Amino acid sequence: MMGAQPFETIVGAHHAEIYRYIRRVTSRATEAEDLSQETFLRAYRAYRTLGPEANVRAWLFAIATNLTRNHFRSEKRRRVAHQAASVERRETDPDGPEDAARFGEARMLVETTVGRLPLKQRQAFIMRKIHDLDYEAIGQSLDCSSESARAHVFQALRKIRLSLDGRALPPTITEQPR
């Protein structure tokens, strides 16, 4: 069974999101570039066999998640990614009014904490909280049950909460709609 839409449409609709997902998971732009391309090349090879009813977005996230996991199997790469997460924090510290600075600092702390989460927790957290995937899709991507996917997100939030312990968040931030 051939996928229902031309592949170009799939690329147009999902490439930027998949890139950003991998960019967040790996903390490195070059890896995001390469792995997002690899995701779509794999998808292209398999696209003909995809049923017309398939959830293409969830399917692409699953491919990206697997590729990223394989990529991180190398300890060396993992270490580099952690360093990148720290460097990024320093590079993008904002200047500005106190609230903005406080917010910027807290945001960076969250991003750094996310960057240091164990891979599955990080992937689950980013898929759920940044890209709004449902737990069933996340479970399929991570090759686990939706309950386990939920537990990964819980653990991630708990660690973020601990990293922010004692820090006041600017009140305006909490009003941001989700």
Place this chain on the structure above:
Amino acid sequence: MKGKPQSCLEIESDLVAAATGDAEPGAARRVERHIDSCPLCRGEFHRYREIDGMVGVLRGVPLAGESVARAREGLESRLADLRSRLVSYRIFPSPLGNILIARSEHGVSLVEYLGQRSDLAASRLSRASGVEPQEDGAEIEALYRELLEYLRGDRTRLEWALDLRLARSDFHRAVLRATAAVPYGAVTSYSGIAAEIGRPAATRAVAQALRWNPLPIVVPCHRIIGTSGALTGYSGNKIGLKQQLLGVEGIHADGSRDSHVARESLYHYERNEQREYCLPTCGDIARRPIGRVTLMASRDLAASLGLVPCTSCRPDLHPLAV
């Protein structure tokens, strides 16, 4: 969170889910009841809500060094490269043994007799450079069905778009194109094809090109024979297959080792201005080397090629016995 009461520990995951908009309705109600009476958890709940708000902001914030456009550009180029390399194939049983059919985005690129083998390693596809083979389904299945109809004689044309990339050279491709133009139910000679592509001295090279024909049956190299009428060769030593394929089209050859087509049962056409075709008994036409002569199994075929009956031998009045 040391020292927390058991009830607080038990509800912690629901509390986090409820504060971040992720709880089932029942769990959210339980959390609500709990934080009404537990100031510590109420504080935690609000803290998680703050964090959730902050995470919400992260969604819209680009990351440092983001380069979606560059990644997309690279993807387009890698996709184009993959598309040109990707060849999907399947292997099917057939009355002629196992057959591999492969196609690219441009068209069918390989039809290969595998005999008893049924694995990719037996195919030249596994050794072709610049090609990425991929086992694949539905579209090739349709080609296979048409091929079976053809082999049964229920279909006389395989109107497939062709991709000649697996041919070995431009010369081979020219030979294949000229051969593809020889219609169902007709045969001509290697030297006829050589003349057709403007290389009249290259008869042996034409035979070599057809020996490596990546698309047998579809590019009907079985319709090309020696000037003596001998079948000469087919896909290595598969003369029997050639005989079988021609037989389906109404062109018969005797069964001996040095098989020749039965010219006495075929109409002959040698290029002439009047475009007249003849009976094999017209003058010495059937005794001359085939050369640029085309032999045809039926008058209908001759008519479909725009040929008219010879006014001397009158094939229209004296049809050959079928």
